[in-house]
Amino acid sequence: MEFYLAFLILFIGVWGMVSKENVIKKIIGLNITNSAVILFFILVGHHYGSTAPIMEKGVKDVVDPLPQALMITTIVIGICLTSLALALALKIYRKYNTLNISRIEKLAKDE
Amino acid sequence: MNNIPLFLIIIPLFAACLILLINFFKPHPGLTQLISLSSIIISLIILGFSTIHILIEKQTLIYNLGGWEELVGISLHLDGLAWFSSSSGAIIALFSLVYSLKEKIYQYKFYFFFSILVTGMQGVVLTHDIFNMFVFFEILSIASYILIAYSQEGKAIKASFHYLIISSLGASLFLLGIGLIYQGCGSLSLTQIGKTFSIERGIPSSMFQLTISLIVVGIGIRAAFIPLHLWLPDAHGYAPTPVSALLSGITIKISFLAIWRIISILEAINSQHFFLWIGSLTALIPVIWALSQTDIKKLLAYHSISQMGFIIVSFGIGSALSLTGSLYHFLNHSFFKSLLFFSMGAVIYTTGKRDLRKLSGLFKKMPWVAVPSLIGALSISGIPPFNGFVSRTLIATSLKKYPLPLFFIFLASVGTAASFIKLMMIFLSKEKVKPLPHKKIKKAPKTMIYLLITLSIISLLSGIFPSWIVKVISNFILLKDLPSPIKIYSFSNIGKSLLIFVLGIFLYKFITTKYGKQILLRIRDTEPGLNNSLLLVILSLILFFILTIPGKY
Numbered sequence: 001m002e003f004y005l006a007f008l009i010l011f012i013g014v015w016g017m018v019s020k021e022n023v024i025k026k027i028i029g030l031n032i033t034n035s036a037v038i039l040f041f042i043l044v045g046h047h048y049g050s051t052a053p054i055m056e057k058g059v060k061d062v063v064d065p066l067p068q069a070l071m072i073t074t075i076v077i078g079i080c081l082t083s084l085a086l087a088l089a090l091k092i093y094r095k096y097n098t099l100n101i102s103r104i105e106k107l108a109k110d111e
Numbered sequence: 112m113n114n115i116p117l118f119l120i121i122i123p124l125f126a127a128c129l130i131l132l133i134n135f136f137k138p139h140p141g142l143t144q145l146i147s148l149s150s151i152i153i154s155l156i157i158l159g160f161s162t163i164h165i166l167i168e169k170q171t172l173i174y175n176l177g178g179w180e181e182l183v184g185i186s187l188h189l190d191g192l193a194w195f196s197s198s199s200g201a202i203i204a205l206f207s208l209v210y211s212l213k214e215k216i217y218q219y220k221f222y223f224f225f226s227i228l229v230t231g232m233q234g235v236v237l238t239h240d241i242f243n244m245f246v247f248f249e250i251l252s253i254a255s256y257i258l259i260a261y262s263q264e265g266k267a268i269k270a271s272f273h274y275l276i277i278s279s280l281g282a283s284l285f286l287l288g289i290g291l292i293y294q295g296c297g298s299l300s301l302t303q304i305g306k307t308f309s310i311e312r313g314i315p316s317s318m319f320q321l322t323i324s325l326i327v328v329g330i331g332i333r334a335a336f337i338p339l340h341l342w343l344p345d346a347h348g349y350a351p352t353p354v355s356a357l358l359s360g361i362t363i364k365i366s367f368l369a370i371w372r373i374i375s376i377l378e379a380i381n382s383q384h385f386f387l388w389i390g391s392l393t394a395l396i397p398v399i400w401a402l403s404q405t406d407i408k409k410l411l412a413y414h415s416i417s418q419m420g421f422i423i424v425s426f427g428i429g430s431a432l433s434l435t436g437s438l439y440h441f442l443n444h445s446f447f448k449s450l451l452f453f454s455m456g457a458v459i460y461t462t463g464k465r466d467l468r469k470l471s472g473l474f475k476k477m478p479w480v481a482v483p484s485l486i487g488a489l490s491i492s493g494i495p496p497f498n499g500f501v502s503r504t505l506i507a508t509s510l511k512k513y514p515l516p517l518f519f520i521f522l523a524s525v526g527t528a529a530s531f532i533k534l535m536m537i538f539l540s541k542e543k544v545k546p547l548p549h550k551k552i553k554k555a556p557k558t559m560i561y562l563l564i565t566l567s568i569i570s571l572l573s574g575i576f577p578s579w580i581v582k583v584i585s586n587f588i589l590l591k592d593l594p595s596p597i598k599i600y601s602f603s604n605i606g607k608s609l610l611i612f613v614l615g616i617f618l619y620k621f622i623t624t625k626y627g628k629q630i631l632l633r634i635r636d637t638e639p640g641l642n643n644s645l646l647l648v649i650l651s652l653i654l655f656f657i658l659t660i661p662g663k664y
Contacts, residue, residue: 010287017280018645026276026641033283040287044294067293070242074286077249081279084256088272095265105640108269 002043010036023089023099027082034078041067041074115161116174116187116237119154119197120230126150127226134219144212147222151205151229158198165194166587173239181300185240191588195438196368197236200361203445204229206562207353210453213556214352214460221261221351228254228357235365239301241289244369245282248333252278255358259350270345273641277342278332280648285329291322305376316660323379324656326370328648333366336393336423338651340416341644344400348409352456355408359415359452360445364422368441371426380429382659387427391516391523394420398526400638402533402622403631407455407467410534411448414491417523418444424516425506431591436505438584443498443573447490450566454484457555457563458537467534472542480555481538483563488531490570492615493524493608495600498574504604505581508597521611528615529622 013036016029045067053065093099096107126146133139133146164170172189175181189197208225211217231251238244252275260271293299295314296307310316328339335343343363347355374383394417401413422444425437457480458473459465474481490497493504503524510517573580577599585593598604621627639647 010283014280014645014649017276018642018649021642023272030276030279030283033280037283037286037290041290041293044290066299067290073242073246077246077282080253081249081275084253085272085275085279088256088260088268088275091260091263091268092265092272095268101641104269108266109638111265 003040006036006040006043009039012036021100021102023092023101023104024086026101027085027089030085031078031082034074034081038071038074038078041071112161112164113172114174115157115172116189116193117176118157119189119233119237120187122150122154122157123226123229123233127223127230130219130223130226138219140219143219143222144208147226148205148208148212150226151201151208154229154233155198155201155205158194158201161189161194165189165191166583169587169590181239182298182303185238185243186300187237188239189237191590192368192372193236195584195588196361196365196441197233199442199445200229200232200236200365203357203360203449204232206449206453206566207357209562210356210456210559211351211353213558214456217261217351221258224254224257224261225354225357228258228362232362232365235369240299241292241301241304241373242299245285245289248285248330248366248369249282251362252282252333255354255362258354259346259358261351261354262349264349266345267349270342270349273644274342274346276641277339277644277648280645281329281332281339283329284325284648284652288322288325288329291318291325295322301372301376305378308377319377319379320656320660323374323377323382324652324659326373327382328652328655330366330370330373331651332648333363334370334423335363335416335419336367336389337396337416337420338647340393340397341639341647343416344397344404344409344412344638347412347415348406352408352452352459355412355456356449356452359412360449363415363419364441364445367419367422367426379659382655383429384427385655385659386423387513387516390420390422390424390427391519392420393417393423394523395519395526398523398530399634402526402530402618403635404530405466405468405635407458407465407470407534407537408452410467410530411451411455414527414530415444415448417527418448418491420523421503421506421520424520425509428509428513430509431585431589431593432505432597433509434589434591435581435585435593436502436509438588439505439577439580440502442580443490443502443570446566446573447487447497447499447570450483450563450570451487451491453559453566454480454487454563457559458484460559461553461555467537470537471540472538474538476552477555479560480563483560483567485535485538486567486570488535490574492528492531492612494612495605495608496571496574498570498577500604500608501574501577501599504599504608505597507607524611525614525618528612529618532615532619533622 010033013029013033017026020026045064050061050063053062096104129146130143133142174187176185231247234247256271256275260268292308310319332339347359397413397416401410404410422437422440425433464470490499493499585591
């Protein structure tokens with residue numbers, strides 16, 4: 001069930017990227033897509049009834065720690081990408097005075 | 112000796128950090144350039160040392176990061192394929208840096224991101240851990256987004272944004288594929304995945320297919336095959352020239368080699384055969400757009416996609432001969448495409464114009480730029496005795512059993528010849544009534560010209576002595592023996608390439624007529640934007656999944 005939810009969130013993100021004309025909304029869509037994949041990964045390493053992988057006395061049935069470690073890397077990469085994308089969006093706005101992607105493409109072509 | 116792969120990644124990374132450090136308070140242009148150049152030269156020397164181990168003793172140098180065993184930790188493998196792509200990458204990076212020194216418009220940030228780009232490239236090639244590969248892909252991509260937008264012009268920023276959005280979507284898909292693999296076999300090491308992630312070992316075939324499709328489409332956006340190529344012409348066309356040369360020459364091919372590695376490890380034969388069709392269409396379709404371009408660098412960028420098609424199609428066949436042809440074309444294309452980008456960059460540098468309708472009769476003004484770019488054009492059009500002829504002949508020979516892809520490749524070659532005749536008219540045609548004022552034309556720096564001459568000599572030599580390179584690639588890198596000695600300079604092969612050239616001239620004559628010009632104008636106006644590009648990614652994911660279901664071929 002949860003896996004399907006992760007895929008649903010993925011589709012919402014992709015839909016946002018495809019259908020929205022606003023550049024910022026596209027970036028938000030990208031973030032949602034990224035988060036969906038992160039959720040999926042966490043689910044892969046997760047089993048019901050397990051505890052956090054902090055190895056103390058008496059702790060058994062821990063979840064797989066590797067996906068969580070990987071996802072920290074992915075989150076960092078996602079932040080880099082978002083900030084870079086927003087910086088580019090800012091530059092685009094200063095250049096063309098609009099955030100609508102179709103208009104930006106038209107203006108760039110006529111340049 | 113085993114830590115060679117680690118050094119190949121660490122050295123450019125260290126150079127990047129050093130560049131940032133020494134420029135923190137006061138910019139030192141000379142020192143910055145020296146550091147970035149020497150880091151690549153040191154990498155090349157290290158690769159030279161490892162030649163004995165890789166090629167002659169046929170070892171694979173393995174370095175396990177942090178001392179963990181391969182199953183758990185990240186391991187770096189330097190095998191024949193990695194050695195090949197790593198050294199060609201380092202060579203082209205060296206040429207690009209030498210070129211960038213002479214343009215004199217780059218600050219230290221350029222060299223910083225350039226070194227990061229090289230780090231990412233080496234990492235993708237060397238790593239044997241699939242998540243690590245994702246990370247290096249992101250390092251490579253983030254550096255290239257910034258370098259593409261380096262000129263801060265509107266078109267460049269737009270191209271960079273287009274590339275960022277679409278390739279990040281690709282990264283998410285790739286990551287999802289990695290997640291499915293991890294769910295299926297609980298390991299991220301490529302060796303272990305190859306052993307356990309297969310249909311025979313209990314992975315459901317639809318899951319297997321979904322994983323392959325996600326990975327292929329995710330990385331395929333960076334390898335730019337049809338229909339995931341729409342970001343490339345703008346990005347490579349409006350990037351600074353040394354970056355265009357590196358991206359076109361190496362980066363897209365390295366992305367494809369990652370697909371190559373994963374597919375051959377997972378033994379997905381169906382998907383591999385499907386690349387026959389993807390490749391032949393990738394070779395053909397961009398040529399139509401390339402013919403219609405008026406921007407000299409964008410024309411070259413379209414041809415990068417088309418030439419990728421040649422590499423992909425021969426990967427799809429999968430025989431020893433075709434794989435050799437594929438890698439040979441990899442090598443040749445990186446040389447002649449960087450030669451062409453550098454010479455067109457020199458034209459833009461000296462005249463300040465990039466529209467080929469406004470350039471004419473440049474042969475007299477800059478013969479030393481014109482001759483190397485003519486050599487580059489002859490190479491890419493596959494005229495003997497240049498290197499493009501050799502690798503294309505190898506590919507065409509191995510395609511004999513598949514008539515339709517062979518026909519597509521043939522048409523693509525005709526279109527390539529025609530569009531390079533169109534491009535070379537900026538040197539060969541007579542001067543127009545209103546020539547460029549003579550004062551406005553700067554002189555190309557000597558280093559640039561030496562660079563162009565070096566690259567054209569390489570193009571010529573690797574065309575004249577093909578058997579030696581073919582032998583190195585097939586016996587030492589792919590570790591496969593070719594079935595029989597191939598005669599490349601046979602009468603029929605030369606005849607075919609001359610036929611292609613003559614047909615190319617006819618096609619050129621056609622597109623310069625009034626009717627042809629109208630058609631090209633229509634084609635030029637139909638450049639799909641970002642939204643269509645994203646839709647095509649989803650569509651190609653579904654198509655790839657459906658068309659490569661096992662048991663279809």
